Amino acid sequence: MARYTEDVQELLKLIGGKENISAVSHCMTRMRFVLVDEKKADTKAIEKIKAVKGYLLPQAGQYQVIIGNDVSYSHSRI
Numbered sequence: 469m470a471r472y473t474e475d476v477q478e479l480l481k482l483i484g485g486k487e488n489i490s491a492v493s494h495c496m497t498r499m500r501f502v503l504v505d506e507k508k509a510d511t512k513a514i515e516k517i518k519a520v521k522g523y524l525l526p527q528a529g530q531y532q533v534i535i536g537n538d539v540s541y542s543h544s545r546i
Contacts, residue, residue: 475519479533482517484508498524501531 483489483501488509491502503509506526514520514533524532 472519475517478517479514479520482510482514483531483533496537497521497534499533499535501533502529503531506531 479499480486484503484505485508488504489501490504493500501509503526509531511523514523519535520533521536522534524534526532
């Protein structure tokens with residue numbers, strides 16, 4: 469997981485910080501955030517993070533970041 473540490477820290481900052489996350493979950497290829505204020509998320513900067521493959525516009529209250537299937541979730545924490 470160490471190789472993703474910088475990307476995770478950058479994503480957390482660009483999503484608006486821990487205080488802007490009311491919930492987070494994941495599947496094989498995405499991280500799903502429920503944000504307090506979606507306007508705080510810097511989507512253009514998030515797309516530039518090396519591990520990020522894209523994003524989906526907020527749907528059903530979720531801001532989804534596509535990270536692909538090469539990131540292991542078993543030890544990841546925000």
